[in-house]
Amino acid sequence: MKHRRYFFLLFIPVLLAVLAGVVMVLWNAVVPDVFGWRRIAYGQALGLLVLCRILFGGFHFGPRRFGGPFGGPPPHVKEKWMRMSEEERDKFKESWRKRFGG
Template structure:
């Protein structure tokens, strides 16, 4: 039962986040673009959501780090030998431990 409630909560959160992002895009577009360009028109909520989808397709997402950069690092990790991986993990841990002590 808790699993269903958690899933419904996450789905609701995603829907609300998409609606808020669409609203923000619509408000920013209607505030900035018609003032800058003479022939530009205001957009409605559906067009703002379409603009969000288009930006997702063209620029690779809203996640921050993902996209092509993460895949490149994964390919690099897969190409390492077990010794190289262990050396990398040890260096990464020592750097992380140093930062935590600052």
């Protein structure tokens, strides 16, 4: 278990460095030609990556709130779903289709 923790601690900076490089390459390949803006250096790409993460993704440490990589229903909703009969589930699905056009 200790080895996983150390691997994870080494993996995060490497991943951040690689992503900053990807941002820099993509920016320098597309943005100057399309918008006429200047090219950016590696440090600026790293700052842009962190800024975007703060503005659009936030920093989530620890387990996800509702399970799964894409979230999911809260535990009380999942329990309620599991207690429903097939008829109740079909009725519930139909009401959601009517409400949200599915």
